[in-house]
Amino acid sequence: MIRKLGEADREPLMSLLSNDPAINLFIIGDVENFGFEQDFMELWGEFRENDGRLNAVLLRFFGSFLPYADGPFDAAGFAALMKRSQKFEMVSGSAKVVRAVAEHLSIRTEKQMRFAELRKLSSTVHTAAASAHVIQKATVSDVEAICSLTDQIEEFISNPDDSRKSLRKTLETGTGRTYYIEQNGQVIATASTSAESSMSAMIVAVATHPAFRGQGLASQVVARLCTDMKTEGKTPCLFYDNPQAGLIYHKLGFQDIGFWTMLYI
Known part of the structure; x- marks a missing residue:
């Protein structure tokens, strides 16, 4: 029934x-x-x-x-x-x-991604989280600066107004958080969570400015997110379909636990 x-x-x-x-x-x-x-x-x-x-x-x-x-x-x-x-x-x-x-x-289209979770913090997470870069926690006043970065990332292309409304709502309701690294007044790396609950959270919108890639900045932001969530007793989770991204996440201690499928009608 x-x-x-x-x-x-x-x-x-x-x-x-x-x-x-x-x-x-x-x-x-x-x-x-x-x-x-x-x-x-x-x-x-x-x-x-x-x-x-x-x-x-x-x-x-x-x-x-x-x-x-x-x-x-x-x-x-x-x-x-x-x-x-x-x-x-x-x-x-x-x-x-x-x-x-x-x-x-x-079904019109189908997309399948790997689903991973971080059960235990690795030494790599601790090292990355101890970065010399200042990692800040975003407030609603940072929405425009963060979205100005994600607007430049090809896989994040969407309606600019929608992305700003979504991030603003997430921060206002406390259903997620966003951390970022800034240089000369410009956000150069960021990562967020969504669907935060008492048990877990999904890491999303991991991005680095094209001019600052290869420095491990996104890994540092993700490591800080993971450290804070594990301290709060929450399990970080994420999706990925890029093998290179998978190598980075596995290095941080994430383990694949299955596949997540999305079907579009």
Whole structure:
């Protein structure tokens, strides 16, 4: 049986999600930060008929859907819910779960990335975090300077207004943080987190100005982020599809734990 979830379902939902907190960091973060009663967010759960246990969940966050299950689940039922939504743009999640849902959808494009987490700080993280460069934590007043850098990064190309609104909202709501290195009044390296929860956070928007690459600046910022998060008891996670980036992250101590698949409708 699939039904919509509400506040009364928080305990069984978190119990299910805590089986795999890294994979579920987006759902956990959204529930902790926004609860259940939001117009931009909905949650459905599948309950087993024999014992009523919650065994699968589907999140809608604006036009993005994210399914999770800890075993066999009603993939066709979840796909039907997505197709009924006028806001359906994409579905993402662990490769195995998304693949099951994809059999019931018409997919335009697909992207797969490696999913990694940092379980233990390495000596490389400590060395990089102790950089001579001053690493600052961003406030809302730094949004323009940071986005002026990310505007120059090809893989981050998007609507400039949207990127600024998104970063500003993240900083204002405390659902993420951004650190950066500045030189002569210009941001030359940055890294952010998103979907921060009590357990984990996703590292995103890692960037270095083209004129300052090869100096390990982005690694230093990521190392500082990781050190601070681990001190707070949180597990840093990230996606990557660039083998060179993978080598850098592995050097910092990240370990691959699976694949994350994104399907665009």
